[in-house]
Amino acid sequence: MSVAAPITEPLGSHGEHGGDHGAHTTATGVSNEKLAMWVFLGSECLLFGALIATYLVYKGRSLEGPYPEDVFDIPFTSLSSFVLLMSSLTMVLAVTATRRGDHRRSRIWLITTALLGAVFIGGQIYEFTVFYKEGLKLSTNLFGSTFYVLTGFHGAHVSVGIIMLLSAAFMSWRGRITQRNWESVEIVGLYWHFVDVIWIVIFTVIYLIK
């Protein structure tokens, strides 16, 4: 009954078209949506590479404080990093659950991932307010400018990722994500894992390397 696919399909639900008519094969032999996401992530690598490089160029060149060692709370940030790391785990569990057809569990994992992401963002906001109270503003010194821009951009990406996760969970709840178009969740997962990977680099380069 629901075999005939509607004209407008959610992202990734290309199974029916290709399977029935073989008319939507791609030139590369891989999913266009997935390829687009990987290319987009490549461009994001360049963006964050530029921001990290800018931070490194200006590192140690601030004329006045506060300096990194004055404000950084490594234990707290380590906890934030752990939360984001675990969100990557819950994300991949959501993808495998969707792939298996276990949509209820998939929604649970998607919402858990979004919650963990929100906890991370909350930690970032708390950290920013503490830094601000200690006198580190965007215009205070080179460290403030580069740090806030870099981590702010990352936080914005995490926030967008949370919206994507909640959207995916909602679509799953509405029955729009099936085992045929489970790739939609995988594509959201790619974005989320990338955000985690970038934090791995940021945490190491910005916080841990003096």
Add this chain to the structure above:
Amino acid sequence: MATASSTQSPSPSRADEDMPALGKGEHGHPSDLRFIGIAVLLAVLTAIEVGLYYVEQAEAIDQRANVTLLLVLAAIKFAIVAGSFMHLKYDHPQFKRYFIGGGVLAGFCYIAVLAAFGAIPPWSWLVYGGVALVMVVLAAVRNKVFDDSHGDDHDHGDHDHADHGAHAH
């Protein structure tokens, strides 16, 4: 329609067939338990990184060695997340080429910028170049090993082209 429904029956085997290039050498996706194990490994590596920070603070380790270790650990974590969680290891080789190739080139670009501004010492070139070379060699060896047992890219492409009429785009 009957044909469509039969091709669309959501069975794990069908989902497996739909998966493009189920990993060279990997048959099927890792289990949830394996992903949990990978997450535990990542947490341990993060703990080691934080430990190195405090070790350096106690001046028990040379700064150069500490920086190298931290960068290596970060690279390992990056590779684990990209390979396992992002399924790069199990997916079509094209994704791997675009991502890794672009990443390595971007890395050289930013290393050049940093060196031009004097933000990194000259020996960083060697470390980065060495790490990139090792990654490329390992990837090539791994691809060669699994190519021999599972066929080359053409086979993948043809296989995908034929079987991903259902999955493609």
